Amino acid sequence: MDRQQTMERTDLRDASKLDVLFTPWKIKNCEIKNRIVLTSMGGTNLLGWMEKNHFDEVGARFIQTVAENNVGLLLPGCQPVYNPMYGQWLYKNKKMYEDLAQWLPEFHKTGAKLFVQLTAGFGRSFTISPMMETLYTNKVLRFLSKPVMNLDKITASASPSPNRWSDKVPSRAMTIPEIEEMVNGFAQSAKLLKEAGVDGVEVHAVHEGYLLDQFTLPYVNKRQDAYGGSFENRYRFAVEIVQAIKKTCGDDFPVSLRYSVVSKTKGFRQGALPGEAFEEVGRDMEESERAAKYLQDAGYDMLNCDNGTYDAWYWAHPPIYMPQNCNLEYVEHIKKFVEIPVVAAGRMDPYTGAESIAQGKLDGVGFARQFLADPEWVTKLKEDREEEIRPCILCHNACFNMSSYKGAPNMQDLHDSLNLSRCAVNAEMMQWDKHYIEKTSNPKTVHIIGGGVGGMEAARVLKLRGHEPVIYEKSDILGGVVIPGGAESYKKPMLNLLDWYRHQMNKLGITVHYNTEMKPGQDFGDDPVIWATGAKPVFLKNVPGFERTVEATDFLNGAPVGDKVAVIGGSLTGCEIAYELALHGKKPFIIEMQDDLIKQKGVCLANSSYLREWFQWQEVPVYLESTLAKVEDGAVVYKDKDGKEHRETCDSVISAVGYRPEPPITKVQNQYMVGDCQKVGNIMTVVWEAYETAMKI
Numbered sequence: 001m002d003r004q005q006t007m008e009r010t011d012l013r014d015a016s017k018l019d020v021l022f023t024p025w026k027i028k029n030c031e032i033k034n035r036i037v038l039t040s041m042g043g044t045n046l047l048g049w050m051e052k053n054h055f056d057e058v059g060a061r062f063i064q065t066v067a068e069n070n071v072g073l074l075l076p077g078c079q080p081v082y083n084p085m086y087g088q089w090l091y092k093n094k095k096m097y098e099d100l101a102q103w104l105p106e107f108h109k110t111g112a113k114l115f116v117q118l119t120a121g122f123g124r125s126f127t128i129s130p131m132m133e134t135l136y137t138n139k140v141l142r143f144l145s146k147p148v149m150n151l152d153k154i155t156a157s158a159s160p161s162p163n164r165w166s167d168k169v170p171s172r173a174m175t176i177p178e179i180e181e182m183v184n185g186f187a188q189s190a191k192l193l194k195e196a197g198v199d200g201v202e203v204h205a206v207h208e209g210y211l212l213d214q215f216t217l218p219y220v221n222k223r224q225d226a227y228g229g230s231f232e233n234r235y236r237f238a239v240e241i242v243q244a245i246k247k248t249c250g251d252d253f254p255v256s257l258r259y260s261v262v263s264k265t266k267g268f269r270q271g272a273l274p275g276e277a278f279e280e281v282g283r284d285m286e287e288s289e290r291a292a293k294y295l296q297d298a299g300y301d302m303l304n305c306d307n308g309t310y311d312a313w314y315w316a317h318p319p320i321y322m323p324q325n326c327n328l329e330y331v332e333h334i335k336k337f338v339e340i341p342v343v344a345a346g347r348m349d350p351y352t353g354a355e356s357i358a359q360g361k362l363d364g365v366g367f368a369r370q371f372l373a374d375p376e377w378v379t380k381l382k383e384d385r386e387e388e389i390r391p392c393i394l395c396h397n398a399c400f401n402m403s404s405y406k407g408a409p410n411m412q413d414l415h416d417s418l419n420l421s422r423c424a425v426n427a428e429m430m431q432w433d434k435h436y437i438e439k440t441s442n443p444k445t446v447h448i449i450g451g452g453v454g455g456m457e458a459a460r461v462l463k464l465r466g467h468e469p470v471i472y473e474k475s476d477i478l479g480g481v482v483i484p485g486g487a488e489s490y491k492k493p494m495l496n497l498l499d500w501y502r503h504q505m506n507k508l509g510i511t512v513h514y515n516t517e518m519k520p521g522q523d524f525g526d527d528p529v530i531w532a533t534g535a536k537p538v539f540l541k542n543v544p545g546f547e548r549t550v551e552a553t554d555f556l557n558g559a560p561v562g563d564k565v566a567v568i569g570g571s572l573t574g575c576e577i578a579y580e581l582a583l584h585g586k587k588p589f590i591i592e593m594q595d596d597l598i599k600q601k602g603v604c605l606a607n608s609s610y611l612r613e614w615f616q617w618q619e620v621p622v623y624l625e626s627t628l629a630k631v632e633d634g635a636v637v638y639k640d641k642d643g644k645e646h647r648e649t650c651d652s653v654i655s656a657v658g659y660r661p662e663p664p665i666t667k668v669q670n671q672y673m674v675g676d677c678q679k680v681g682n683i684m685t686v687v688w689e690a691y692e693t694a695m696k697i
Contacts, residue, residue, distance in 0.1 A: 004673075005209075006013075010561070012509065013386075015381065015382070015384040015386070015549055017351055017354055017355070018037070018326065018350060018354050018381065018382070019348060019350065019354075019542035020354050021034060021036055021353070021354045021357065021365065022034045022035070022036075022037045022070070022382065022502070023035065024072075024145045025363055026201065026341075026391065026425075027073075027254045027340075027341055028200075028252060028253075028254040028301040028388070029198050029252050029254075030113060030200055030254045031115075031447060032072040032073045032113050032364070032533060032672070033111050033112065034070065034071070034072035034118060035072060035354075035357055035363065035365055035366045036070070036071050036073075036350075036364070036365060036367065036378055037071070037072065037073045037075070037304070037343050037345075037351075037365065037366040037367070037370055038063070038066050038071050038073070038074040038075060038097070038366075038367065038368065038443070039075055039202070039304065039343075039345045039367065039368045040075040040076060040077055040078050040079045040117040040202070040243075040258070040368075040402075041077055041368050041369065041372070041420070041421050042078060042420045042421065042608075043059075043077055043399070043419065043420030043422070043430060043510045044059050044063065044076050044077040044185055044187045044420025044421045044430075044496075045059045045076055045077035045078070045079060045092065045451075046059050046060055046076045046077075046079075046100060046116065047079050047096055047100070047529065048079075048096075049077055049346045049418070049420065050083075050084065050085050050417065050418055050571050051085055051229050051418065052083075052085070052086055052088065052110065053079075053083060053090060053093045054093070054096050054099075055095055055096045055097075055099030055100050055103070056093070056237075058432070059076055059077065059690025060103055060230035060374065060613055061432065062421070062429075062430065063076050063107065063114070064106065064107055064110075065112075065375045066375050067107055067110040067112040067598050068110050068383055069376045069377075069378050069379040070378045071112055071378055072111070072112060072113065072364075073113050073115065073198050073364065074112055074114050074115075074116050075114075075115050075116070075304075076116060076117065076204055077115040077117070077420075077421070078119040078204045078646070079116060079118055079119065079184035079493050079526055080118075080119050080121050080193070081118050081119065081120065081121075081182065081186050081189050081428070082120075082153075082181075082182065082185055083308075084121065084122075084123060084126070084149065084154045085166075085488055086147070087146075087147065087150055087153070087261075088119070088147060088325035089185055089188075089326045090169070090185065090189045091185060091189045091191075091690075092186035092292065092560065093558045094197050094665050096214070097192045097193070097195070097196045098194045099177055099522055100193075100198070100414070100641070101196040101197055102196075104197040104198070105197075106428035106578075108197070108329065110412070112637060113199040114198055114199050114200075115198070115199060115200040115201055115202045115254070115256055116193050116198050116201050116202070117202040117203075117204045118186055118189055118190065118202070118203060118204060118554075119184050119204035119205065119210065119211075120186070120204070120210070120211045120212050120237075121154065121182075121210070121211045122154070122170060122210055122211060122309075123146055123155060123156065123157035123158070123171055123210065123214045124157045124161045124162065124171040124209075124214060124220065124311075125163075125164050125208075125210055125211075125212035125309075125310040126151075126154055126155045126163065126164050126165075127164075127165055127169070127402055127409075127410040127412070127417070128151075128163055128166035128169045128409070128410055129169065129409055129410050129411070129412065129414070130408075130409060130415070130515070131414070132149070132151060132166075132169060133166055133168045133169060133409060134408075135149065135151060136151045136152075136168060136399070137168055137169075138356050139576075142417065145502040150302075151169060151466045152172065153173045153178075154627075155169060155170075155172075155530075155571050155584050156171055156172050156173065156174045156178065157172070157173065157174065157211065157220060157229065158173065158174065158214045158215040158217075158220050158222075158223055158227070159173050159219035159220060159223055159581075160173055160222075160358055160486040161214075161220050161268070162266075162268050162269075162455060163409075164209075164269065165404055165409040166409035166410075166604075168409075170688075173223065174269075174375075175212060176226075178227065179227065179237060179240075180546050182237075182241075183237075183240045183244050184239045184244065185247040186203065186210065186244060186245055186580050187245050187247070187249075188242075188247060188248070189201075189220060190245045190249050190253070190255075191248045191249055193243070193444065194249045194253055194638045195204070195406035196265070196430065198254065198303075199254065199256055200253060200256065201245065201253075201254075201256070202253030202256035202257065202258055203241055203242060203245075203255060203256070203257050204258045205236050205257070205258035205259070205260075206235070206257060206258070206259050206260065206291070206295065207257075207259050207260040207306070207312060207316070208210060208257040208258075208260055208306075208308055208309055208313075208315065208316045209260075209263070209265070209282075209308075209309025209311060209402045210310075210335045212237055212238050213260065213309065214234075214242075214244070214335050215227060215228075215234055215236075215237045215238070216234045216238070216283060216291070217234075217236055217263060217265075217280060217281070217282040217283060217309070217414075218281065218282070219265070219267065219268070219281035221234055226461065230653060231287070231290070231291075231294075231511075232294075233293060233451065233536065234597040235291060237330045238257070238295065238298075238300075239295070239298040242255050242257070242295075242298050242299040242300050243298065243299055245299075246299045246653075247358075249427050249562060251299075254301045254302070255301050255599050256300065256301060256303070256304050257300040257302070257303055258304050259284075259292070259295070259296055259304060259336045260283065260305070260306060260307050260308055260309065260315075260316070261288050261292075261301045261305050261306070261307055261327070261330040261331060261333070262282070262283055262284060262285055262288055262307050262330055263280060263281070263283045263284075263307070263308065263309050263312065263314045263316055264278065264280075264282075264307050264308050264309070264312040264315050265281055265282040265308075265309045265311045265312075266278050266280075266281060267281055267311070268310075269311050270311055270312075271309075271314065271315070271392075271505060271609065271613060272310050273311065273314075273610070273613060273617055274322065274323055274326065276617055282309060283295070285330070285333070285334075287660075288334055289337045290337075292334050292337050292338050293337050293338055294636070296338045296339065296340050297383055297574050300340065301338055301340055301341075301406065302341045302343065302363075303338065303341075303342045304341065304343045304366060305330075305331040305334065305343060305344055305687040306326065306327040306344070306345045306346040307327045307343060307346070307450050307554060307618065308328075309332055312604045313605060313606040313609060314348065314607075314609065314610040314671060315327065315346065316606075317396065317400060317604070317606040317611055318346055318347040318394065318546045318605035319396065319606055320393065320394040320395070320490055320491060320493060320494075320607075320610065321579065321607075321610050321614070322347060322529070322610070323345075323355075324348075324349050324352070324647065325344075325347065325348055325349055326346050327345065327346035328344050328346075328348070328352065328353075328356065328609070330503050330629060331343075331344035331362065332344070332356060332361040332362060335361060335362065335363075340660025341363035342363050342364075343362070343363060343364040343365065343366045344356070344362055344364075344365060344366060345365075345366030345367070345368065346366075346666075347394070348366065348367060348618075350367075350381060353365030358426040366616075366620070369392045369394075369423075370391070370392045372392065372399055372421055372422070372423040372426060372429050372430075373390050373391060373392040373393075373423050373426050373429075374389050374390040374391075374426050374460070374661065375561060376427065377389045377409050382697055384589035385649055386469070386656075387499070387500075387502070387503050388500075388503065389415060390425060390497070390500050391425075391496040391497055391500060392423075392493065393424070393425060393493040393494055393496075393497055393683065394493055395424050395426040395604075395607075395683060395684070396603075396604030396606060396607055397598070397603075397604075397683060398414070398416075398422040398423050398424040398602050398684045399420060399421050399422060399423060399424075400420060400602070400605055400606070401602045401604050402417075402605055403600070403601050403602055403603050403604060403608065404597065404605045404608075405596040405599045405600075405608065406595050406596035406599070407595070407596075408599075410605075411601050412584075412601075417555065421447065422494045423579065424441055424682070424683050424684035424688075425441075425497060425683065425684075425687055426456075426687075426688060427429075427528055427687055427688045427691035427692075428691075431628065432547075435688075435692070435695075437461065437464050437523045438465065438695065439465055439466050440465045440467055440697075441643065442484075442526060443466050443468065444468070444514055444697065445465055445467070445468045445469075445470060445696055446459075446462050446467050446468065446469045446470070446527065446528045446529070446666070447456075447469075447470050447472065447518075447524050447527055447528070447530050447531060448469055448470065448471045448472065448529075448530045448532060449472050449518045449530065449532060449533055449664075450471075450472075450473065450474075450480060450513060450531065450532035450533040450534060450675075450677075451472075451473030451475075451478040451532075451660075451680070452478075452480020452481055452482060452532060452534060452655070452675065452686075452688060453469055453472045453479075453480060453497070453501060453531035453675075453683065453686055453690075454478060454480075454532040454544055454674045454676075454686040454687070454689070454690040455473075455478075455480070455499070455674075455690070455695070456478060456502075456504070456505060456555075457686070457687050457690035457691060458530050458532065458691075458693055458694045459471055459508075459510050459676060459694075460501070460504050460505070460508065460694075461508055461691050461694035461695065462503075462507075462694045462697065463508045465695070466507075467694075467696065467697065468511075469508065469510055469514070470510075470511045470512075471505075471511070471512045471513065471514075472513045472516045472517075472518045473512060473513065473514050473515075473516065474515065474516065474517035475514070475515065476514050476515055477503050477514075478497045478498070478501065478512065479501075479502075480534055481534050481535075481553065481676070482494060482497070482498055482683075483498065483557070484552075484553045484556030484557045485500065486578075487556040487557065487558075487581060488556070488576060488577075488580040489580060489582075489584075490580075491630055495639065501519070513644060520664035520665050526669065527670070528670040528671075528672065529670060529671050529672070530672045530673070530674060530690075530693060530694075531664050531671065531672070531673045531674070531677055532673075532674045532675050532677065532690070533544050533662070533677045534544060534662075534675060534676045534677055535656075535659035535660055535661050535662060535676035535677060535680050536550045536659060536660055537553065537655065537657075537658050537659055537660075538655075538658045538659060538660055540628065540655075540657060541665055543628050543629065543630060543631065544630045544631070545630055545632055545633075546628075546632045547630055547654045548628060548632075548633070548653060549568065549631060549655040550570075550652060550653065551655050552574070552577055552654055552655060552656040553652075555577065555670075556577070561581075561586070561651070561652035561654065562650070562651020562652040563586055563587060563588075563651050564586070564587040564588075564649065564650045564652075565581055565583070565588045565589075565651065565652045565654060566587055566588075566589055566636045566648065566650040566652070566653045567588050567589065567590045567654050567656055568591050568592060568623065568628050568636075568653060568654065568655050568656060568657055568680070569590075569591075569592060569600075569656035569657040569658065570590045570591070570592025570594065570597040570598065570624070571592075571598060571599075571600055571656065571657075571658065572598050572600065572607075572608075573596055573602055574590060574592070574614075574654075574656030575590070575598055575611045575655045576611070577589050577654055577656055578615070578620060579611060579656055582618055588620060589620065589622070589623070589650075590615070590620070590622045590623065590650065591626050591627075591628055591636070591638050592622065592623065592624050592625075592626065593625065593627050594624065594625070595624055595625050595682070596612075596624065597611065597612050597615070597624070598611065598612070601633065602682060602684075609663030623638060623640070623646075625640065625641035626638045626639060626640050626641070628640050629645060631653050632647075633657050634649055634650070634651070635648060635649045635650060636648055636650060636653055657678050659676060659678070661676055661677055661678055661679055662677055662678065663677055663678055664677070672693045672696070674686065674689045674690045674693050675689060
């Protein structure tokens with residue numbers, strides 16, 4: 001039976017409540033046309049990212065597109081005043097400022113304003129990869145690599161301290177001449193930006209445990225000179241920067257500050273979760289109340305706020321487990337202590353932000369990664385077309401996939417490090433050179449087997465190119481494995497993504513055959529065929545009683561389980577299931593053969609550290625380096641790393657040991673495979689592969 005699936009969004013709200021977002025406001029003497037702020041993301045830079053500085057046309061395209069879609073203030077990706085790569089000072093490349101000046105009139109036609117974010121760098125938060133560990137620990141390589149990457153200088157901090165990512169590359173203390181040179185770098189860079197026509201700058205950052213913040217935080221800064229000890233000394237670096245910029249550029253040139261209200265940090269590599277009782281080692285609210293006014297009085301004209309440090313990274317880069325508007329109450333509180341405008345960022349809901357502005361508790365609302373998923377989303381929101389917004393799902397799979405686990409630093413591929421701000425659900429974002437819609441000159445009927453995200457993305461792109469895709473879905477609903485994947489109580493963004501895809505299928509008039517299972521060998525003549533049938537769960541045949549387990553997908557689809565539940569497998573799937581069980585008052589425990597949970601590449605540390613620390617806080621038992629030996633009626637038996645057997649009672653057992661691809665065996669011509677049926681991946685690999693496959697036909 002054929003049918004067109006319709007949108008069933010239950011969260012659509014009255015767009016008139018957003019009107020306050022589209023009212024003007026001022027930062028110093030700079031009038032901003034509305035209250036929506038694009039906050040800075042690495043990879044959206046105008047002057048290059050982790051490469052030789054230049055005017056970046058890809059970054060400019062992104063910024064221009066967002067500006068054309070009703071955003072008032074835009075902050076491109078942060079620009080190190082001293083570039084980690086090649087040791088360049090940002091103010092010494094005059095040509096790129098000339099190129100920037102030539103582009104800015106086109107930008108300003110939108111009515112938007114541009115503040116460029118300047119950073120002192122990362123200090124102990126600099127992401128260290130295995131390659132960097134090798135460069136640093138080998139004395140010869142360390143010397144030879146200095147002209148390209150001087151890790152000793154790049155990672156220097158307020159005081160000697162451990163790197164966030166690696167035990168092999170510690171941070172030394174910055175010298176006073178280095179601090180003075182950095183202050184001058186800010187002033188000179190800001191001067192050139194002002195002359196190019198930029199509307200203001202933002203200093204990055206007394207925020208997120210970056211270098212400037214490391215000077216302010218007592219657990220990092222142990223200095224005994226003019227930049228350590230007292231409150232005034234710890235904030236001196238940030239104060240000298242704004243004073244130098246104002247002296248060079250004039251008092252009327254706006255300077256914003258990226259600011260973490262509170263650090264939410266228990267110690268090195270130890271964050272504090274929402275609701276957790278802890279002793280703050282960084283900036284607490286009492287100090288923040290004083291610091292905010294002190295920084296305002298020093299010359300800062302706006303505070304662009306959230307919370308956290310790299311040690312508590314999930315506050316500044318909220319994964320899907322963090323509450324919506326997670327930083328808002330802290331930002332609203334700090335506004336009471338300053339007269340300058342205050343912006344809140346961090347998984348903000350526009351309706352909640354609008355309400356806060358209407359009540360005078362906030363001046364602007366910051367958004368970031370939603371612009372990667374859909375750079376036109378503000379226009380769609382304003383025009384009451386919310387169902388057309390492709391949602392960010394907070395996965396960090398493409399935009400920020402810096403993964404780390406026990407015994408490993410940042411395991412991100414170099415290509416990914418150099419190409420941040422791509423998007424898992426938007427294959428085109430920041431990849432316009434290879435992912436773009438090209439109309440076909442030879443329209444074909446294309447048969448797509450499987451109506452999951454991979455199948456729907458392929459159908460969408462094929463239709464936009466001029467082909468006629470036909471989807472065959474064995475169930476009565478589109479969505480595939482993302483339906484159970486979005487079943488947990490905190491996964492609403494995943495369900496919104498499915499809503500968006502289903503809406504696209506309906507809007508584009510794509511034919512879908514439901515309750516139709518196609519077998520390999522089906523004859524489609526000369527028509528191309530795309531198989532998007534997904535993967536099959538792994539069954540451990542060598543484990544007696546394994547048939548007693550409830551497969552993860554079955555559980556997420558509604559299969560009942562008891563109170564105490566053994567979760568076999570501590571990858572992302574298993575951990576998310578255990579998290580969901582615990583949220584609902586059940587008593588999960590995890591058995592994992594690796595020496596750490598979520599020991600998998602591509603899962604951002606902001607996501608994985610939240611779950612690891614949450615299980616520790618909530619005392620969810622985790623048995624690492626352990627293998628399942630037997631499933632009994634009412635218990636599981638597992639072996640630890642020494643081979644010793646342990647028996648743990650439980651009411652149910654959920655298997656989350658993984659999936660295996662199941663490619664179709666067929667001789668059909670013009671056959672393609674996308675997604676997990678070929679190689680098990682994640683939402684990013686499925687969407688990108690489906691896009692690329694649809695472009696081949």
